Amino acid sequence: EAGVAQSPRYKIIEKRQSVAFWCNPISGHATLYWYQQILGQGPKLLIQFQNNGVVDDSQLPKDRFSAERLKGVDSTLKIQPAKLEDSAVYLCASSLPHRGTEAFFGQGTRLTVV
Amino acid sequence: DQQVKQNSPSLSVQEGRISILNCDYTNSMFDYFLWYKKYPAEGPTFLISISSIKDKNEDGRFTVFLNKSAKHLSLHIVPSQPGDSAVYFCAATSLRGFGNEKLTFGTGTRLTIIP
Numbered sequence: 001e002a003g004v005a006q007s008p009r010y011k012i013i014e015k016r017q018s019v020a021f022w023c024n025p026i027s028g029h030a031t032l033y034w035y036q037q038i039l040g041q042g043p044k045l046l047i048q049f050q051n052n053g054v055v056d057d058s059q060l061p062k063d064r065f066s067a068e069r070l071k072g073v074d075s076t077l078k079i080q081p082a083k084l085e086d087s088a089v090y091l092c093a094s095s096l097p098h099r100g101t102e103a104f105f106g107q108g109t110r111l112t113v114v
Numbered sequence: 115d116q117q118v119k120q121n122s123p124s125l126s127v128q129e130g131r132i133s134i135l136n137c138d139y140t141n142s143m144f145d146y147f148l149w150y151k152k153y154p155a156e157g158p159t160f161l162i163s164i165s166s167i168k169d170k171n172e173d174g175r176f177t178v179f180l181n182k183s184a185k186h187l188s189l190h191i192v193p194s195q196p197g198d199s200a201v202y203f204c205a206a207t208s209l210r211g212f213g214n215e216k217l218t219f220g221t222g223t224r225l226t227i228i229p
Contacts, residue, residue, distance in 0.1 A: 100215030
């Protein structure tokens with residue numbers, strides 16, 4: 001079974017630039033999550049999708065972050081414009097419906113904002 | 115507000131000995147707890163979990179203990195092996211969310227097993 005795929009693995013951008021991350025969940029997993037993990041901290045949920053609908057985006061900084069999951073499969077997370085404090089690893093995870101305790105994580109995208 | 119706390123950022127243990135990782139939580143709505151293991155440049159992988167109706171769950175070398183009155187859980191690894199060297203995250207959720215099991219993670223403990 002293929003795992004959660006994320007790209008790119010690494011990205012370095014200057015502040016005020018834009019960046020986008022892509023995630024392909026495990027086949028059949030209707031629930032998709034984006035987490036932000038800042039160095040020295042645990043992963044923090046940014047947004048949760050059920051199919052292509054948003055379940056929880058309470059911790060997503062909506063003035064600069066956006067995410068979409070067209071057709072209920074792949075997802076894209078965008079930051080525009082980036083700030084220095086956005087430097088983090090962005091993790092995508094997926095699970096079967098209503099099985100958030102059995103989520104599988106991708107390898108993450110390490111973003112450095114300079 | 116850190117609802118899940120791992121107060122030890124790092125821990126070193128001799129190979130073959132017991133590793134004990136601790137986690138405290140403040141939200142009394144949490145009723146399901148998980149431990150994840152993370153190697154460098156990889157995503158977290160699920161290790162073991164426990165429901166609040168239990169006080170112990172065992173899986174091979176890994177045992178998780180839950181003390182609800184103290185809002186404290188611990189992960190025991192025995193015997194510790196070099197491959198156990200990783201960052202361990204404690205996570206908690208409420209299963210009463212009707213399918214919306216949002217995980218709240220601790221800050222992690224870096225475990226180093228000394229050969």
